[in-house]
Amino acid sequence: MNHRLYIVTGKGGVGKTSLSLALAKNLSAKGQKVLYNSFDQEEQVDLCSELNIPSIHFDLIESARKYMAGKLGSELIATWVMKTPFFKSLFNMIPGLGHMILLGHIIDLLESDPELTIVLDSPSSGHALTMFESSHNFKEIFGSGLIVSDINKMHRFIYGENTLKTYITSLPTKMALNEANEVKEHLQDLAFKNTHVVVNDCLSPILELGEELPYFLDTKKKLEESVLEEFKDVVNFQMSHSLGETFQEVILDLVNEKVEKLI
């Protein structure tokens, strides 16, 4: 059975977007109603349409306006509030607030459609933790009231059984795995269950060919093997390096062979 919300995070440049797109494509190919969401980052419009991956994009300001309109019972007032220079600049100064509202919007959508699954391509580690912590932080800030009851509702969803699955993407290097481990521990502190570390781009499997390797590749392979051995208690999945020449080929390669084991 698949989960309702998949969040893919990890250090910058480790392949979060390709993994998220591949996950969404895999689920969609199996007939699951699924949407890819790039969170407050660049929309992957071209890739999604080329690879036929259904996606949804939320504009942060528009999400906030809608949320406020719901709370205040008036579109007009919400539009006015969002336009006041004071609120606008406050909102820009505190990115966590926007992230929380965006996450709330995604959860609302999931709650309104029990058939739907969303794959969230999240910001990289440090900023993903800002996103994960935001609901806890704003609960503390607001204390009580309507916003806090909404945060509690969000938490009931996120912490529910079989709802959320988080993948921390990493690479077979010491720095990347140390960082993945830190994010994992931090998510455990926030009581998130179902967190998995996925090591992308492992060269070793395609180098097991018996042909003599040049010094640099042989060294790369040994370094990779020793770091994977060192972090074997942290790593849940290993994905081999793709020989695809374009980003699309790399994603399709993941869809066809490797991503299934993650679900």
Added chain:
Amino acid sequence: MSIPNKKVEIFCGTGGVGKTTLATSRAIALSSQGYKVLLITIDPAKRLKQVLGLHDSDSGNIISIETKSFAEVSKSESFDALLLSPSKTLERIGKAEGLEDELDNRILKVLTKPYGGMNEIMAVLEVQFHLENGNYDTIVLDTPPGKHFIDFLEATKKIENFFDKSFVEIFKYLGKKVTGDSAPKKLFGKIVSSGIKKLLSYLEKVTGGDFVDIFIDAVGFLYKCREHFTSAIDFQKELRKKEFSNWFLVTSAEHHKVGEAMSLLQDAQKFMHGDNFLAVNKCLKPFLDNWHPIDKDLKILKSTMLTRENELKVFAGKNFKKVLEFSEILAAEPKEHVTDLAEGWNLLLT
């Protein structure tokens, strides 16, 4: 190639290209040339911590790092390193204004937690503070990846907007009345004409009872510290001057990075001057040229690796006058990477 020394050196780029190790190695290379250097990391992920062997508890404190623990140097030098801590920055500002008591505010405390989201803005304040102090020849900045780097560059604009005219007028009024112990909230009821009051009454509807009071206290605190914030706006202007800053856009030959480097360059261009460096990291070409695989898959591997690197170099040549190449480092420990890269910087000078 000569790389003239400037007040600020910025390392930016998309994720995973080696910004942190390259920035650290640059700090080492500069300090071995006799410059007094401060290395600051802005990213909340604090990779610098791993590279320098620091701890979370070091955040916000200036730590002296001996270069001899990295490179084989005849004379041991040191440089200073700082893991940014938004709460420590705010504390320093509050103390400078004699507002220690007002720091005990729930909103200010939560927002300046390590993952409270205020990193980019507080970073600008911290950098400006060290620039004004003038204790360093060069401040080397390790920035967060991609879009968050643009957030850092836009931080001063956000500060400017926050303290914009209408806001300043309202708080000028408050400021006049705020003397001694009277908190701004007591006077708040008197501002009848402003939209802010209406705004807050809406806020009160959806939040806890004490929130609005604490919120006004927090805004009042920021208002009283506004000069620290607004002076940071100068930093942005300086960054655009050639004689003030060196920009290093870092990219890596390892993955499909051309598109990413291109879009970052486009986004960042308006904040930069024209005299920039592109650092191509993790180059494999010297290794690849001497490798003649037989197996089909290995042939593809070699060709994809070469193609990527060549595409990147074409991009480099088209968009940058000054391109620095650093070859892939075959070592496990981040520290070894930094040591080898520091040698790379020295080689560039010869």
